[in-house]
Amino acid sequence: GETIRATLFPGDGIGPEIAESVKQVFNVAGVPIEWEEHYVGTEVDPRTESFLTWESLESVRRNKVGLKGPMATPIGKGHRSLNLTLRKELGLYANVRPCNSLPGYKTRYDDVNLVTIRENTEGEYSGLEHQVVRGVVESLKIITRQASLRVAEYAFHYAKANGRERVSAIHKANIMRKTDGLFLKCCREVAEKYPEIQYEEVIIDNCCMTLVKNPGLFDVLVMPNLYGDIISDLCAGLIGGFGPDTPVATSVKVAFCLAEAVHGSAPDIAGMNLANPTALMLSAVMMLRHLQFNDQADRIHNAILKTIAEGKFRTADLGGKASTSEFTNAVCDHI
Amino acid sequence: GETIRATLFPGDGIGPEIAESVKQVFNVAGVPIEWEEHYVGTEVDPRTESFLTWESLESVRRNKVGLKGPMATPIGKGHRSLNLTLRKELGLYANVRPCNSLPGYKTRYDDVNLVTIRENTEGEYSGLEHQVVRGVVESLKIITRQASLRVAEYAFHYAKANGRERVSAIHKANIMRKTDGLFLKCCREVAEKYPEIQYEEVIIDNCCMTLVKNPGLFDVLVMPNLYGDIISDLCAGLIGGFGPDTPVATSVKVAFCLAEAVHGSAPDIAGMNLANPTALMLSAVMMLRHLQFNDQADRIHNAILKTIAEGKFRTADLGGKASTSEFTNAVCDHI
Ligand SMILES: CC(C)[C@H](C(=O)O)[C@@H](O)C(=O)O
Numbered sequence A, B: 001g002e003t004i005r006a007t008l009f010p011g012d013g014i015g016p017e018i019a020e021s022v023k024q025v026f027n028v029a030g031v032p033i034e035w036e037e038h039y040v041g042t043e044v045d046p047r048t049e050s051f052l053t054w055e056s057l058e059s060v061r062r063n064k065v066g067l068k069g070p071m072a073t074p075i076g077k078g079h080r081s082l083n084l085t086l087r088k089e090l091g092l093y094a095n096v097r098p099c100n101s102l103p104g105y106k107t108r109y110d111d112v113n114l115v116t117i118r119e120n121t122e123g124e125y126s127g128l129e130h131q132v133v134r135g136v137v138e139s140l141k142i143i144t145r146q147a148s149l150r151v152a153e154y155a156f157h158y159a160k161a162n163g164r165e166r167v168s169a170i171h172k173a174n175i176m177r178k179t180d181g182l183f184l185k186c187c188r189e190v191a192e193k194y195p196e197i198q199y200e201e202v203i204i205d206n207c208c209m210t211l212v213k214n215p216g217l218f219d220v221l222v223m224p225n226l227y228g229d230i231i232s233d234l235c236a237g238l239i240g241g242f243g244p245d246t247p248v249a250t251s252v253k254v255a256f257c258l259a260e261a262v263h264g265s266a267p268d269i270a271g272m273n274l275a276n277p278t279a280l281m282l283s284a285v286m287m288l289r290h291l292q293f294n295d296q297a298d299r300i301h302n303a304i305l306k307t308i309a310e311g312k313f314r315t316a317d318l319g320g321k322a323s324t325s326e327f328t329n330a331v332c333d334h335i
């Protein structure tokens, strides 16, 4: 087989350590990937208007696939958010997060098995805001037919390809009749092309109430940007959260595929061999599936689940005593 | 003591039945209230542009206090949402929902003891939307200094008056820097005047994750309109929901005080003596506290909690077999 080149952003804080874990696991599983590693710069690159270097963006553009650790955007003016820059520059329009209860790791929920698909380019994230008069400000939420159709198409295609039964469009069209109304209209159009997939529409407030009462009622959820931001984190919380404290959720961007751990960079425990690499490993698994390395993806995924279920080598955030490398070694042993 | 006049909107669906329960309970507790009952009209009143009659709005304006059952806005054009019309016409700017685990009624959470305070007049509910070009629509989110200050002031005042320790402002100012930024700025200004109350700021996605993992970390939450809509329903879900299925949360509006059950009108079980009147009763308790009838409020509140905790007369939504009137009689017996 040939070797694939992929971009790796280890990120900052605990990023380099957990990226090391992924590299180790990939080696043991025999994944034929050669990494192009790029760190976030220490000053603003005028060509990207951010701390991301031009070369690092070019690397992802060329390779079309990447893995990204946590990146904290430095505070200050004159530069753009790292995460938003990546999404925008690479056109990462769908943010996909499978969310499953981890066997053997107890939370208040053991019945979570859903996928959130978030439109990731527009909506409340337009960046368009201004002061109308003193003391009165407005933000613009933009919804387009083009972006709505493509994320809806992605959701239904995903549902079909992954044996899912239902797509729920989440909205607040009873209030935002035009913007969320257009989003729903696009979802309905796409739904017509997938008669084998059930389709429903759920108002966001009701959706959140149902999620905390009975998440098992949901399958695939598709929604505009801000609702996706809120609901995907809510869902991550149901299975234990994904913070540096309990990183057990995963995220992957498509078109270009840039898998990323969604937790923070936890500077307080950086370099201490304490971080839990699960979220980045699960992201790496999604990257492998994107590349159709399904065999390696399955072996690594099962090894992660087994290690957590056994419980002997859990990291501190999951109530255990293992270090990052002990956990990683245990995963490698299970591969 | 003198008699207070208050407006009662029984609402539709199960509304009239559960309103009957409240009247019965108030009688037994000796609450000196005389109701002015108003039903939603069967056609649009041109003076209100909605199915609410002018007379009914005048009644609340005059009495300054009311109790409202569920109202389903008829579908169609040329009229306004009933709920939004009431909020707007009466200037109901803060939506307050205490949210407490019900002793003896088991959900996944037994540690909920928080209050959500939602700005209820602006934000994403501005009603300002338009098509920019074909396939591109926008909605305006409006945040004003005036409305933000007054809801922040309400939240801190509420915290102090109710022996609460902390106010958390919920926002997405990392994205909506101007609108949510102004909201936060106003909260900070008010926080300075209440040094005895702790103040923190929490990003909404993180807030939702924390709420489902550990709601006990929150005390009083204050936020713009849409976040409040989402989070107050999420919180209601934590304690069992408030739908017609499990109506155990409560809501009250201030300035004018219009207490209302936040669940739907459940037309499928209307008139069958099956509805759970708890949410409307708890709303009525809040109305009594607003009127400083604290003694009657306490007695009714305790009687409701006792009836649910005992479990003998629970309605079907809480897993019991009691009818609306059996539950109501049990509450009356406990007063
Ligand atoms: C960091 C922030 C800009 C980002 C977002 O709001 O999209 C984050 O919450 C996420 O979900 O990736």
Ligand SMILES: CC(C)[C@H](C(=O)O)[C@@H](O)C(=O)O
Pocket: A174, A175, A205, B081, B083, B084, B229, B262
């Ligand atoms: C019915 C709807 C307009 C309303 C809202 O979004 O405010 C409801 O969800 C609520 O919370 O009272």
